[in-house]
Amino acid sequence: MNNKIWLSSPHMSGKEQFYIKEAFDSNWVAPLGPNVNGFEQDLQQYLGDDVFVAALASGTAALHLGLILLGVEKDDEVLCQSKTFSASANPIVYLGAKPVFVDSEDKTWNICPERLEIAIKDRISNGTKPKAIIAVHLYGMPYQVEEIRRIADNYEIPILEDSAESLGSEYKGRKCGTFGDISILSFNGNKIITTSGGGALAVRDQKIKDKAVFLSTQARDAAPHYEHSHIGYNYRMSNIVAGIGRGQMTILDSHVKKRRENYQFYRDTFKNIYEISFLNEPEDMYSNRWLTTISLPSYKIREELREFLLEDNIESRPLWKPMHLQPIFKDCSKYLNGISEDLFNKGLCLPSGSNLTENELNRVVSGIKSYFAIC
Numbered sequence: 001m002n003n004k005i006w007l008s009s010p011h012m013s014g015k016e017q018f019y020i021k022e023a024f025d026s027n028w029v030a031p032l033g034p035n036v037n038g039f040e041q042d043l044q045q046y047l048g049d050d051v052f053v054a055a056l057a058s059g060t061a062a063l064h065l066g067l068i069l070l071g072v073e074k075d076d077e078v079l080c081q082s083k084t085f086s087a088s089a090n091p092i093v094y095l096g097a098k099p100v101f102v103d104s105e106d107k108t109w110n111i112c113p114e115r116l117e118i119a120i121k122d123r124i125s126n127g128t129k130p131k132a133i134i135a136v137h138l139y140g141m142p143y144q145v146e147e148i149r150r151i152a153d154n155y156e157i158p159i160l161e162d163s164a165e166s167l168g169s170e171y172k173g174r175k176c177g178t179f180g181d182i183s184i185l186s187f188n189g190n191k192i193i194t195t196s197g198g199g200a201l202a203v204r205d206q207k208i209k210d211k212a213v214f215l216s217t218q219a220r221d222a223a224p225h226y227e228h229s230h231i232g233y234n235y236r237m238s239n240i241v242a243g244i245g246r247g248q249m250t251i252l253d254s255h256v257k258k259r260r261e262n263y264q265f266y267r268d269t270f271k272n273i274y275e276i277s278f279l280n281e282p283e284d285m286y287s288n289r290w291l292t293t294i295s296l297p298s299y300k301i302r303e304e305l306r307e308f309l310l311e312d313n314i315e316s317r318p319l320w321k322p323m324h325l326q327p328i329f330k331d332c333s334k335y336l337n338g339i340s341e342d343l344f345n346k347g348l349c350l351p352s353g354s355n356l357t358e359n360e361l362n363r364v365v366s367g368i369k370s371y372f373a374i375c
């Protein structure tokens, strides 16, 4: 059996262990310390635009705190891009609030401005103005940043930007992770950079960052005894994990470059297979191409191809199943146009790691070519 080819696997720079050793040598083995501060500074510098970053235990924790900071409470409604990973929507339910799902458009596969505005108007006419909009840059492709911002501002609803898959992506030269009223990042094992597990909040105001850090470290008021006037969370990033993050920041741009090269390689190689189509990069957008995604003519062909690759130990994965089709969210309100369901049926993510070798890429390509030669 050939070696397993993963969709996206961790890719270390070699510098991570230096920062981890430093943490051990100085005994900063805790959810605070120089690596946490250093990683936050690296991220702030990378994102630019005067953002303030709070390093947290996961992207999901960041989404949860983000909703709290936006004032979302029990029985509130939160608009959420339906086509996403479930972690975008779950924190709405942690708070006892209600997700309202919005379908995608076909230019970026992200939240559809038209459906979003219809949803807002409809919810307002039902007497419940949504408290927040969760917009996601899926697979590294930015959502329609200006259109979504215009609508959000028009109805005075804040945006929680889920940038978990899009560190390194840009819209009009500005980095993703700087467009929400609050933004989140993830450093899970399969993301563009990883700390093994981890996440961050990026905000526009030092005071909001301070509040996020306060809530993420058990909400202790300033008192020598333990005094609490808020419910707290244990969501801060560990200093060991942050050391991995500092090492990973040194190669972020080269990983983005490599993932974009993977995309271009697949695209060039399959240009004569008319059954395969790709998501173009719209003008003004720069995708980190976290995962290369293709669309196929039918569900049947997508599934056959996926299983065919699996027989050679190659992992590929259908595009995210929309939240409005998930059993757990089946009773939620939704505003649909059919696009996210169609993409789910026909779309496939190909192995896209920055550490794929030429050999591995060639194995994927010859697998796909031989599938289309025989089917």
Ligand SMILES: *Cc1c(COP(=O)(O)O)cnc(C)c1O
Binding pocket: 058, 059, 060, 061, 084, 085, 087, 088, 136, 162, 164, 165, 185, 186, 187, 188, 197, 198, 199
């Ligand atoms: C990975 C991911 C998350 C969750 O981040 P974790 O760090 O795994 O908790 C949230 N949203 C999207 C779109 C993701 O891909």
